[in-house]
Amino acid sequence: MFLPCSVTSVVPVWIMMAQLQQGGPDEKEKTTALKDLLSRIDLDELMKKDEPPLEFPDTLEGFEYIFNEKGQLRHIKTGEPFVFNYREDLHRWNQKRYEALGEIITKYVYELLQTECHLKKVTLPVDATESEPKSFIFMSEDALTNPDKLLVLIHGNGVVRAGQWARRLIINEDLDSGTQIPYIKKAIEEGYGVIVLNPNENYIxxxxxxxxxxxxxxxxxxxxxxxxxxxxxxxxxxxxxxxxxxxxxxxxxxxxMQMYIRDNGSPEEHAIYVWDHFISQSAAENVFFVAHSYGGLAFVELMIQREAEVKNKVTAVALTDSVHNVWHQEVGKSIREWMRENCCNWVSSSEPLDTSVESMLPDCPRVSAGAVVPPSAPSLAHSPLWFPALERCTGSNITALWV
Structure with a gap:
């Protein structure tokens, strides 16, 4: 096994200590001193000594990667998929490299939202001063004026940002699997206005x-x-x-240090802020949500804080692997009843797509997303079916919503 030179420099000390342990009192004193020396050596820090600089390219081309015509991330020269373990035995460096690539991909997806989906970027807070921290969301030109229907997308927690479902899927699979772009394009094609939330952009x-x-x-x-x-x-x-x-x-x-964005310091705050300043002001008669993972929790919190408004304006909610909990969030009976009629949670399961899945919580129905890995749920759950289902929605019968 290969050991970095910083570690191999300590090996002779260990050998010497083993030899001294076999000697008399003087040798034992030396052994004690050597043990003390070793106890003061931070091996994690020693491992860092041999790391290459934590400096990485700021473009996909700099990483020598590109998205091909199928939306797959591939090496420019070899055509191979992304390799995490670029350098053996340097996990921290590899992780930092992965994170740097992820930041580039986030910006790349932002560009696609504007160039391919023709969404506009809207700064938050709406009255932000030039000097304060800011966030943003994306929306279609008709998001606030479409009189018929509006689709709102909320991703989960973690490193993902607006337009993404799962970074891992973008890097290891393709853009269609890991981003919200297929949803957005289909929504626009079907005549929906679209608002894409950015609930993890809480601070700079x-x-x-x-x-x-x-x-x-x-x-x-x-x-x-x-x-x-x-x-x-x-x-x-x-x-x-x-x-x-x-x-x-x-x-x-x-x-x-973290400088939090006013009124958008958490996913829950962000959802409420976007509701107050945009969604509730929209002309759409029917508002539909698709919320993944923690996005489901953020939606439920929105319901708790704006119950009457949400009930009046939201027609149906598609949750995917939602982590909301009606007990922990202290959801009232009237909200739970509304969720049973107007929400459905597609969850990771080995069962066939849309098979009913038992739930311990008295809220919305749960059905199989036909996927075992949680981040896959948004891309696999009812994707070819849910727009026509929303169109037929009556708002009173859950089976009419999703079949």
């Missing part, structure tokens, strides 16, 4: 100044005794680090 990250780093470590509000104890630990830690600094030279990541 800025690098801390030296003064801010120092301030955060001082914790002046703490009791004097606790502060003294912390100072003592910090001094001892610094002493240990200085002791073995010659053995390591790890890369230090920048310290950042």
């Amino acid at each position: 990250e800025v690098e801390k100044t030296k003064a801010q780093v120092q301030l955060s470590s001082d914790s002046s509000d703490e009791p004097a005794e606790k502060r003294e104890r912390k100072d003592k630990i910090q001094k001892e830690t610094k002493k240990r680090r200085d002791f073995y600094e010659k053995y390591r030279n790890p890369q230090k990541e920048k310290e950042t």
